[in-house]
Amino acid sequence: MCGIAGLIHRDGATSVGKEITAMLKSLKHRGPDSTGFAVYGTSTANEYVMRLKLAEQEDMGKDHRIHEKIRRRQAEVDNRLAELDAETIEVTEATPYAFRYRLRYAGDTRRLTTEIEQIEGAEVLSFGSALELIKDLGDATTVSEQYGLGSFRGTHGIGHTRMATESDVDIRSAHPYWAYPYNDIAVVHNGQITNYWIMRREMERLGHRFMSNCDSELLAVYTANNLERGATLGDSLKSSIKDIDGVFTYVVATENELGMAKDTMAAKPMVLFESDKLVALASEEVAIRAIVPREIDTFDPYDEEVRVWRR
């Protein structure tokens, strides 16, 4: 089933971390397996936030040498960053296996993320100047508290609460998906993609890499591929309705935009609330009510509908 949510403030930064947590808490019944958030703050030139994990959560209880391995892997990350002339401003240990690096870097960001991912057990969860992406097993309250999301201020964000249907219950299959190696793009999805392998092979032939077998990751890679070729977010969302088979509703966030698309059968739910200052969307209205606790006008977008909002 899965629950998805997104919001964008058009009048400046607010406690977007707290808001998206509240939205996902109210969608807990749509999927208890994992929860993920992609939130967007303000960006500074040549400053980036890299979120990465150096082990899976399940490894922590199974492998008695995992802490030593993580230390070794982190040392290797630090070495490679130094070799690439990336200045580490701050390192935060979000969990024993997940880290947040704040970097100052003027080089090729694609090369940097590729170098880091070549380290055994390392996976870059997100990279961007405004994007902070966190995801883990557990419900919204657990994950949000674990990663201190409540204090995050920003303008927009998306989130996902997952009921695993197509792939495993692990962090790798949790949403949102960051569109490697493109900065500040994240996707959440509710549905099933039926031409996943055909499209995945097409993307792989174009040089893209997949980190999971989750069909939702395809939407992130597909979006990244289109944006790399000069398409706007709106163009990419529109073309996805023709190119991607299946039933789906998905939400994409970039540094300055939030967009959504609904498949041709309109089989997956989405409720929208639009005002001058705030746009909020979710699989169920109850999630919007969690941040707008008053009577509001909402509506369902129709089949093949695409919408994009700027902050």
Place this chain on the structure above:
Amino acid sequence: MAEIARGELTEQERLSHEMGLHTEKLGGRSQQIFFDIDLDEAAHGFSLPNAYDVDSNKRAEIDASKMPSNTVNLRIRELMQDGYGTIVIKNPGAKHSIAVGILNRLNLIIDGSLGYFGCGLIDGPNVRIAGRVGWSCAENMMSGTIFIEKNAGSQFGAAIRGGDLVCKGNVGSRTGIDMKGGTILVGGDTGAFTGFMMQRGRMVICGNAGKNLGDSMYDGTIYIGGEPASLGVDAVWAEVTDLDRLWLERKLRQYDLLPKSGIGRFRKIVAGRQLWNYDNLEPTEKKMVL
């Protein structure tokens, strides 16, 4: 199973047939008489054996802000048991499955919006919803009326069998999917696959409809004031008769949905009946017969 009547058609049945409505008479409370809006309450058979004796002048309020859905529903039942015939639900907060399974006469006012499956399986109450409803509102409704002031989600009135289901605003996709009776009125637009596999009853759309309107409908009638993006398989345009016009005008006026321009622009869609196939033959057997 439907009880099939093959006798000579009454005047009532003849008029029904002329409107492209049912071709067989069903058992049940409201379906046999749904065509005549002038019948009194007793004739509609609202006196269920286990119904509570309620007084519409006895009014109670429920503040749902801190209640889960099942507690709200239990409270409605308790109030009906105590004879309350008018109940107002405050702060419903778009919660799911509120006001389901009410098999009683009742004036229910919902002062806000409902989530999914609101007012499902109801038989008898008159419901007024000040806000919006989510997916699958009034699923399997048997009788009564539901009036929604704002918009509605998809699967609006799925499989309803009787009563009037009215939304003043726009509704989502698959409106009236599998409907087996009753009336759905939409003041605004409706989404794709509206009337999908509709089997009986009537639907009125004052605005536009998405693609595949009336797809695979078996029977029933759809009236549309705007434009459908496309008609579905086996849905065909039909002539709007004087009787259609009379009924449309009365029905739309009843819910204050009659356009200022009148009903002149409304058109009618019925089943082309090319998909009808009621024999029990397997495809291989059919080949042998043919």
